[in-house]
Amino acid sequence: MFESGPILSGREISFLAGGRRLVAEASLELAGGTTTILIGPNGAGKSTLLKLLTGEIKPAGGRIEIAGEPLETVPAWRLACQRSVMAQHARLAFPFSVYEVAQLGVDGIGRALTRQRREAVVAEALAAAGVLDLAGRRYQTLSGGEQQRVQFARVLCQLEAGRSVAERQVLFLDEPIASLDLCHQLALLDMARSIAARGVAVLIVLHDLNLAVTYADHLVVMDRGRIIAQGPPAQTLDDALLHQVFRVDLSLSRAPAPGLPFLLPQQHRGRPTA
Numbered sequence: 662m663f664e665s666g667p668i669l670s671g672r673e674i675s676f677l678a679g680g681r682r683l684v685a686e687a688s689l690e691l692a693g694g695t696t697t698i699l700i701g702p703n704g705a706g707k708s709t710l711l712k713l714l715t716g717e718i719k720p721a722g723g724r725i726e727i728a729g730e731p732l733e734t735v736p737a738w739r740l741a742c743q744r745s746v747m748a749q750h751a752r753l754a755f756p757f758s759v760y761e762v763a764q765l766g767v768d769g770i771g772r773a774l775t776r777q778r779r780e781a782v783v784a785e786a787l788a789a790a791g792v793l794d795l796a797g798r799r800y801q802t803l804s805g806g807e808q809q810r811v812q813f814a815r816v817l818c819q820l821e822a823g824r825s826v827a828e829r830q831v832l833f834l835d836e837p838i839a840s841l842d843l844c845h846q847l848a849l850l851d852m853a854r855s856i857a858a859r860g861v862a863v864l865i866v867l868h869d870l871n872l873a874v875t876y877a878d879h880l881v882v883m884d885r886g887r888i889i890a891q892g893p894p895a896q897t898l899d900d901a902l903l904h905q906v907f908r909v910d911l912s913l914s915r916a917p918a919p920g921l922p923f924l925l926p927q928q929h930r931g932r933p934t935a
């Protein structure tokens with residue numbers, strides 16, 4: 662059994678850039694064993710908030726703690742063991758093979774592991790992400806969806822290698838299914854949930870509201886830099902909030918599968934309402 666409770670917490674976090682407040686007084690907790698899904702329209706501040714929580718950028722105000730320590734005091738090598746990040750866009754300047762990209766996840770972090778174990782971690786991650794058969798290919802020659810799955814393999818490697826150092830870990834996935842077909846979307850989200858089930862705190866930025874309400878234990882809704890609602894999906898989303906945040910007419914109804922919340926467009930006019 663794992664220790665439940667928050668692994669990462671943010672209190673009143675703010676971030677300013679270009680003369681604008683991109684994140685304003687955001688507070689949230691990422692608990693072990695929990696899948697938190699962050700939703701909101703384009704430009705709401707989701708990726709900016711994720712970058713603040715991962716330590717990639719520094720907040721102008723507020724406090725972020727990971728495993729009880731202020732985030733800014735945790736040395737980079739330990740942070741790399743405590744949290745793994747799949748960014749929205751990953752660029753590679755060098756002609757790496759798929760295997761080498763996944764291997765980046767264990768480089769450094771997996772130094773305490775035997776070479777055999779490191780190789781097993783990479784092979785297991787490539788297989789879990791469904792890209793083992795692409796291991797020898799040049800990363801740049803892959804399709805967008807294949808590249809996204811290789812990036813997922815890389816973060817799986819990092820998480821697994823980091824486990825030898827950090828017991829309490831956070832997995833951040835920023836729009837991890839944006840380029841994936843439905844089968845691979847569900848496979849990735851199922852895997853993220855099974856990672857949460859072993860005690861990791863998982864934060865996923867998603868645009869698909871159906872998948873968000875289906876996979877989230879905790880839903881966080883952002884609009885214009887602010888967290889405007891959060892909690893269990895069924896108690897967090899309602900028609901009024903959907904209209905306010907996404908500026909379209911949607912209705913929350915029940916899908917044929919019992920207990921599975923589902924959003925159906927109602928009189929959708931094909932473009933956002935004013």
Ligand SMILES: Nc1ncnc2c1ncn2[C@@H]1O[C@H](COP(=O)(O)OP(=O)(O)OP(=O)(O)O)[C@@H](O)[C@H]1O
Pocket residue numbers: 678679683701702703704705706707708709710
């Ligand atoms: N460094 C920056 N300087 C100025 N503005 C920025 C900077 N970074 C982000 N922004 C702006 O901040 C807002 C929030 O950006 P962010 O990427 O966090 O949104 P998002 O909710 O992830 O959007 P999307 O769903 O489109 O990915 C956007 O309007 C963006 O243009």
